[in-house]
Amino acid sequence: xxxxxxKKDNRIKSVKRxxxxxxxxxxxxxTAAQNNKKVAxxxxxxxxxxxxxxxxxxxxxxxxxxxxxxxxxxxxxxxxAEEMGYCRDLCSYARSDIAAAPINGGPIGGLPKPDFLVCCxxxxxxxxxxxxxxxxxxxxxxxxxxxxxxxxxxxxxxKDYVGAQILExxxxxxxxxxxxxxxxxxxxxxxxxxxxxxxWQAVLDTAMHKPAPxxxxxxxxxxxxxVTLRGTQIVVDYYTELLNEMxxxxxxxxxxxxxxxYRLLWDNLPVWYKTKWLSDTxxxxxxxxxxxxYTTAWCRQLDYLDENDFLKSMVxxxxxxYLNISVDQMAKAVIGMIDKYDVDGLxxxxxxxxxxxxLGQYDIQRxxxxxxxxxxxxxxxxxxxxxxxxxxxxxxxxxxxxxxIKSKK
Amino acid sequence: xxxLKKFEISDPYxxxxxxxxxxxxxxxxxxCSYTPEEIxxxxxxxxFRIFGQVEAISKADAHLQAYSCSLVRGALEDALQGRLSxxxxxxxxxxCDSIQRLSDIWRLNAGMKHHFDVVWAVKLHTDSAxxxxxxxxxxxxxxxxxxxxxxxxDDTLQKAIATYNEIRSLLKTIWQLKSDNKSALxxxxxxxxxxxxxxxxxxxxxxxxxxxxxxxxxxPQTEKRKRIMLIGGICNHPDIYDYIETSGGVVVWDDLxxxxxxxxxxxxxxxxxxxxxxxxxxxRNICPAKYRDYYTRAETIxxxxxxxxxxxxxxxxxxxxxxxxxxxxxxxxxxDEVGVPSILLELEQQLPSEGQMKTRLEAFxxxx
Ligand code: SF4
Ligand code: SF4
Numbered sequence: 037x038x039x040x041x042x043k044k045d046n047r048i049k050s051v052k053r054x055x056x057x058x059x060x061x062x063x064x065x066x067t068a069a070q071n072n073k074k075v076a077x078x079x080x081x082x083x084x085x086x087x088x089x090x091x092x093x094x095x096x097x098x099x100x101x102x103x104x105x106x107x108x109x110x111x112x113x114x115x116x117a118e119e120m121g122y123c124r125d126l127c128s129y130a131r132s133d134i135a136a137a138p139i140n141g142g143p144i145g146g147l148p149k150p151d152f153l154v155c156c157x158x159x160x161x162x163x164x165x166x167x168x169x170x171x172x173x174x175x176x177x178x179x180x181x182x183x184x185x186x187x188x189x190x191x192x193x194x195k196d197y198v199g200a201q202i203l204e205x206x207x208x209x210x211x212x213x214x215x216x217x218x219x220x221x222x223x224x225x226x227x228x229x230x231x232x233x234x235x236w237q238a239v240l241d242t243a244m245h246k247p248a249p250x251x252x253x254x255x256x257x258x259x260x261x262x263v264t265l266r267g268t269q270i271v272v273d274y275y276t277e278l279l280n281e282m283x284x285x286x287x288x289x290x291x292x293x294x295x296x297x298y299r300l301l302w303d304n305l306p307v308w309y310k311t312k313w314l315s316d317t318x319x320x321x322x323x324x325x326x327x328x329x330y331t332t333a334w335c336r337q338l339d340y341l342d343e344n345d346f347l348k349s350m351v352x353x354x355x356x357x358y359l360n361i362s363v364d365q366m367a368k369a370v371i372g373m374i375d376k377y378d379v380d381g382l383x384x385x386x387x388x389x390x391x392x393x394x395l396g397q398y399d400i401q402r403x404x405x406x407x408x409x410x411x412x413x414x415x416x417x418x419x420x421x422x423x424x425x426x427x428x429x430x431x432x433x434x435x436x437x438x439x440x441i442k443s444k445k
Numbered sequence: 446x447x448x449l450k451k452f453e454i455s456d457p458y459x460x461x462x463x464x465x466x467x468x469x470x471x472x473x474x475x476x477c478s479y480t481p482e483e484i485x486x487x488x489x490x491x492x493f494r495i496f497g498q499v500e501a502i503s504k505a506d507a508h509l510q511a512y513s514c515s516l517v518r519g520a521l522e523d524a525l526q527g528r529l530s531x532x533x534x535x536x537x538x539x540x541c542d543s544i545q546r547l548s549d550i551w552r553l554n555a556g557m558k559h560h561f562d563v564v565w566a567v568k569l570h571t572d573s574a575x576x577x578x579x580x581x582x583x584x585x586x587x588x589x590x591x592x593x594x595x596x597x598x599d600d601t602l603q604k605a606i607a608t609y610n611e612i613r614s615l616l617k618t619i620w621q622l623k624s625d626n627k628s629a630l631x632x633x634x635x636x637x638x639x640x641x642x643x644x645x646x647x648x649x650x651x652x653x654x655x656x657x658x659x660x661x662x663x664x665p666q667t668e669k670r671k672r673i674m675l676i677g678g679i680c681n682h683p684d685i686y687d688y689i690e691t692s693g694g695v696v697v698w699d700d701l702x703x704x705x706x707x708x709x710x711x712x713x714x715x716x717x718x719x720x721x722x723x724x725x726x727x728x729r730n731i732c733p734a735k736y737r738d739y740y741t742r743a744e745t746i747x748x749x750x751x752x753x754x755x756x757x758x759x760x761x762x763x764x765x766x767x768x769x770x771x772x773x774x775x776x777x778x779x780x781d782e783v784g785v786p787s788i789l790l791e792l793e794q795q796l797p798s799e800g801q802m803k804t805r806l807e808a809f810x811x812x813x
Contacts, residue, residue, distance in 0.1 A: 121774030125765050157567055161542045165771030168739040180568040180736055187562040193580030200573035363549035388512050395546035398508050
């Protein structure tokens, strides 16, 4: 039995370094033009490695969306988007980004202007529309990396199609940057990308330990690097540090929450403006959300990526990812995580913003119930737009859910 | 116009179930105009479009959140209530995120024998996409053959192409007559005709349309009502046409998938048939879930406005439809630029009250 830790400082120390890295990254991105560097906006699941090969700074509107949500600026920007004619039911990342662009809104005074855009639809159809809007607004070229949905498997013709697009993508980048693509550098970037993903997976895996040294809420925070700087040495160094810290925490008996008795799995994007509240609310019941389906999405590609032929392995690596597969395959992945992290319950965020992630959750819930018999809870919310969150209602549901969890154990 | 009766289908499911019994044909349901119906038809299978009929959703709520569109929820409800039990399977072309997930949920829960996904390209402006579209179609044809133990010859495919070209060109003639003030059809009758063309036996559709056209042709009429265009996805509310007409407007053209997006674009007859069919889906006017470049849709709509002297546009969207909603601000701006006023009607499963609808439409049409 671990001793109570109330007196100990159990915060993760790497947080400080992480903040520095992100600040530097945004400063570099915002001063790109002065340094003769190009900026490309790219979707979170998009093939970023070729951009790094070309020395282009990738910027992620979705990461920006997360910052908007976490700094509780979502409602204001979403309302602004509605004034611009965008319906309230659209994805709140898209709405807040579209609204932020003309007014340099949001926590960092707007994103740096893109020289071109790269949109990969492996996460949703929303990004396609969103990037069209921004391509018109900034009047810049848009490259679509079209990754056919995998209802059962990735077909040979889909592989051929995506394979052809990798070459088209490289040709597009050569044209935008006015220089040749360096295939040797691509090997290096590919290796770093894979190394970064492996380390991130290793960090997340530390939560298999009981009690978990980190929670899904910590993962939400530390995720930013694998999204934005995947393929760089910075990510490898940082996650090495973070992994060491996690191992140390385990060795020293430091856990994410003081008295972990119940372990839960989170599904869907975070509720960015309520992460602390949710974390505290569960912790009050000695429940820790030890893992989630969201932050692992950036290392699921590891099954496909090949260090020795990175560009080619991107075909499946970028197509067969979590949101681009069918509901039953997602359920399988969820069950895999339930077993891996040995959780007692499943918490699903039914996220109004994100249809590809949320539609099908009820079926996943049923499949999980049938296969593993663990209780699950559905929280109705939205990742950025706070107007779709009722604290009282969610609290009542969490309490009822925790009663069931406790009675089962 | 007794011939119009042939397009009136009080219960499409009953019609299709009956057709199946009478002809022994197998039937496949679909719900998007990107379904390559021509191949299904060529395979001797009857394709028909479902629009989601049930008004009160109960069973589908156990699978779909309230923030999915009424088309998706309504179709699933019909399936789960067993109203589609006579159907041999369903076909899901790739369009929006909601349909994509519906396909999975349907496959897991609707209990149908056959299920087909036609995962088209999303960007329709590159050679690799064109090739991929063809490959997808080849796969679909193969899956149809295997699932139903049938063959598909080039001859039957060519015949199917001819039939579909004819249906589409006849439908276009009907729309053009309306635009030329030479048609006796009301908007809701036209809506019934095009929906019937997606449900009735297709050979029957050809002969019905051929019979219909001469009977609706009028000498050019003087038309004082304002010329309106509809823009959106499906229109499953024929009443809207009546409200527009009684408010002093008349629908002369549309960019709907129960309209021009369905019938525009003939299939070439001088190519390998599967290639010709794939090319039509690659080339046809895009819906907002597809990409050509980011100005295409506005340009297409502006051309329609010019060609058909459109004076006002009504955006007819289903609530929770992402692809269409994203296009709204930009299309509205494009219309503003060419001086065409517009309004947005966001529809749920049930229309708002007649009074409410009319007040809005009258105010809008008066202003034109
Ligand atoms: S939250 Fe969902 S809908 Fe929005 S951009 Fe991300 S994957 Fe797409
Ligand atoms: S109406 Fe919109 S959301 Fe609904 S199925 Fe059609 S494209 Fe998808």
